[in-house]
Amino acid sequence: MKYSSQMVAKPYFIFALMLLAGEIIFGLTMSIQYIYGDFVFPAIPFNVLRMVHVNLLIVLLLFGFMGSTYYLIPEEAERELWSPLLAKITFWVFLVAGVATILGYLFVPYAELAKLTMNDLWPTMGREFLEQPTITKIGIVVVVLSYLLNVTMTVIKGRKTTISIILLTGLFGLAFFFLFAFYVPDNLVMDKFFWWFVVHLWVEATWELILGALLAFVLVKLTGVDREHIDKWLYLIIAMTLIAGLAGTGHHFFFMGAPGYWLWIGSIASAAEPIPFFLMILFAYNMIKNRRIQDDNKMALTWAKGTAVVGFLGAGVWGFMHTLAPINYYTHGTQLTAAHGHLSFFGAYVMIVFTMISYAMPILRGRPHGNCAKAQKVELASFWLMVIGMIGLTLALTVAGVMQIEMQRMPDSAHALAFMEAQAKITPVYIVRSLFGVMTFLGLLTYFYSFFVKDDKKVA
């Protein structure tokens, strides 16, 4: 660790991992409710489980990005963080707001929560991923602004690198597009249209800039490849991200009431969305092939390659599967969408956070050469458990989606099965999905365990 203020990243990383455990536990609970509808009902109905599941994901990724930035920025700027104290304060503010919101979801009926938080004054609740009470959303804005201030001041006063500028661009984009969460028109179609400005332009545009910058940082550190070379790749990746990803928003505008030209524009633009993810694979493998240093932290490199490959599979391959309008006509809003969502969020965003944690945590814990070989072995096992678990559950959801489409979507109105009948026939596949979910969770527990593994020789 070169700068003592990088230490503020540590609690962010630890809390992000705790939230990930919570996210998986709620996911597993939902997957059981898919099979036994009475499981934990009426104590926690499905919509509440889902709200907690997806909100934990968003918050854990924000914590992960923040921790990663606080670690990265001092090294890139070659100076201490502008205000480590502010970073500590925002951590606790965000933690308390996040925990309070999740407890609110769990212990107060949602309509009651809307009343308690005076949603009528400025209604923003009850939309997918943006379920947070308005007051929490305002809290998120405050936290993100103070974080941006801290990071921007550090960069302004220090060395400016391509990586830090692109990371900042992504973060400002994240903050800007979140503001659309406060716009809720009475017209449902307008509402949906601008809702995607938050959701799509986060995950398929601005977050990809963040992902690219974090990946580039880890590769610079672990491979010792010339920055000129790394920066060039990074520019190409994010150029393709914006060219394909912005107009690619159109693949969400096919069938929700937007003009018909999106059928063409959305299909064509989003067909190019796998390209930046494919470039990320080439990028990671090329840099590693041409590396000039051998870092003892092999796991960080494994995660870096993993995030590139699984990100491409989840976002690129599984996205492309149903991004063309004539196909999406049948797949829109089926389990296939869920399959894509799970693997892309895991591969692109959860795994880049793992990459950063696996790179930075050993250093923050006073192990500049990475964890001991034995701990890395355990971590490698956790890597495969989680990756295979997630790919397995994605394949299960894909089969579920295809079955649903065959039974419910493809036949004409006289012959199509009703939603609930089709779902009943898919139950065996949902059991397989749950089992792979358990595997993923065991992988995470193994990962946690790897933090406590000590080298046999040194113990004695």
Place this chain on the structure above:
Amino acid sequence: MSERITKDMARNIYFGGGVFAILIFVGLAFDSAHQIPKLSHSENITKSVVAGKKIWENNDCVGCHTLLGEGAYYAPELGNVFQRLGSSDETTFKAYMQGWMAAQPLDTPDRRKMPQFHLTPEQVNDLADFLIWTSKVNTQQWPPNIQG
């Protein structure tokens, strides 16, 4: 490929391509925002439809159902429920909705459960009006069949 491209070229592709992509997207977004009120029949949004949308949101219906294909995939699509369960007839649909909402949760073991939301008959009426309005949005002929 990458050997022939310099960092400066890559940066120019990023700035040039990025600005171009933003301009196209913003232009199309403006045009869409202009067209959507017509395509969705904004003029038919009554007080009751607005109130129904609030009820939809305040009870997080989208946490289980899809609406025009967006939401969770645990419960049936409701964008065309007016046609599917109300036979496109207002009286039939509203009577159905009153009965359905009052009967939740259904007493069928292990079937997925819909919670009891304790809505007043007036609120159910608003919710029905919202779903009827939604069912008339121009969705490019989606969904493929009545099952949604």
